[in-house]
Amino acid sequence: MNRVEIVRAYVEDILKNISSEDDRKTAYIHTYSVAEACSFIADKRRLNTELAYISGLLHDIYAYKTGIYFGHAYNSTEMSRVALRKMDVFSDDEKILILSAIYHHSDIAHIHDEYDEILKDANILQPFLYDPSSKIYYLAIPRFNNMLNEFNIKAVPIEYGYSPNEHAQFQNKRVLLANIAEELAVKRIAGEETDKNFLEIIKYYPEASAFKELKNGWCAAFVYHCCLKAGIQLPLKPTPATFRLAGVGAWYEWSKHNNFCFYEQESFVPARGDIVIYNNIIPVENKPKGSPSHDHIGVVLACEGKQISVAEGNIDNNNLSGIVTRKRDITIGCYVRIPNDYVYDGWKYDYKTGEIRNVDYKSNL
Numbered sequence: 001m002n003r004v005e006i007v008r009a010y011v012e013d014i015l016k017n018i019s020s021e022d023d024r025k026t027a028y029i030h031t032y033s034v035a036e037a038c039s040f041i042a043d044k045r046r047l048n049t050e051l052a053y054i055s056g057l058l059h060d061i062y063a064y065k066t067g068i069y070f071g072h073a074y075n076s077t078e079m080s081r082v083a084l085r086k087m088d089v090f091s092d093d094e095k096i097l098i099l100s101a102i103y104h105h106s107d108i109a110h111i112h113d114e115y116d117e118i119l120k121d122a123n124i125l126q127p128f129l130y131d132p133s134s135k136i137y138y139l140a141i142p143r144f145n146n147m148l149n150e151f152n153i154k155a156v157p158i159e160y161g162y163s164p165n166e167h168a169q170f171q172n173k174r175v176l177l178a179n180i181a182e183e184l185a186v187k188r189i190a191g192e193e194t195d196k197n198f199l200e201i202i203k204y205y206p207e208a209s210a211f212k213e214l215k216n217g218w219c220a221a222f223v224y225h226c227c228l229k230a231g232i233q234l235p236l237k238p239t240p241a242t243f244r245l246a247g248v249g250a251w252y253e254w255s256k257h258n259n260f261c262f263y264e265q266e267s268f269v270p271a272r273g274d275i276v277i278y279n280n281i282i283p284v285e286n287k288p289k290g291s292p293s294h295d296h297i298g299v300v301l302a303c304e305g306k307q308i309s310v311a312e313g314n315i316d317n318n319n320l321s322g323i324v325t326r327k328r329d330i331t332i333g334c335y336v337r338i339p340n341d342y343v344y345d346g347w348k349y350d351y352k353t354g355e356i357r358n359v360d361y362k363s364n365l
């Protein structure tokens, strides 16, 4: 098999498993049309058509695999990163080029590298090629007009969607987080494939190995699930983090980077809806050798004096959820207090360099 065929086989495997026939048909059309448009645009711009085509094939796979659309550009990148590594047919430079395009493809208001731009443009062109009367999202209009010019297409786009206030309505997301975590924790969820609630908690992880990997370490996955349900929308691996939020370390890294991380020593009083990260709280006999010191995480439900009550998944690595009382002592690593108006801003980082890159598309016309 050549490289395109290898990636195609991988993507087909995901598409054919979409349960709704309508969704499956749309996914096939969108995937192949975007890939072909990528190849066409790459050729016109004298770039590598094979790599552009492959970025198009992979760009939405996370959404097709999980049915989850929030953050699908970042999560499709994560999923592709693992898949491309296993395929072992691309150089590091090629992989980063493909992954960068997938990562940035939803950010149509800004400019990135040439292959990133190909995928963004192809993604906008595809619905129009499928149905010339389809409406173009207002933010995509400058890009669309540019392409009409570049490819000499005679068409008048019909625009739609004015939403000056696109951010979610203000809500007390932390209170919601605590309510959701409390409600779930008392269900005594077991980390087993027979537990429906557990399958909901691990549904975000697209690899077949997810169940095995999380089986005895799902406290962070529990918190991640509760956050998403509360409207605190985070991709699997928020840039610039090194690890996925399925692990405790990534929560620490992410919260520190965003200045959401607070310590007991600084006379910080935990409150309902905070996330607590523990240090060395799991009994040594229950954890693998060489585990990091921050070894557990949960959602604070209440603070009374020197104690907190916490909703947790996989309590003490015993594979069950529940509500526990914990001491406010040296086992507390830190608290994470996510602002109620938090909106994920990882899009502003360049995938390849990790640096902030915020070049407006319109300012470059």
Ligand SMILES: [Fe+2]
Binding pocket: 059, 060, 072, 073, 105, 106
């Ligand atoms: Fe997409």
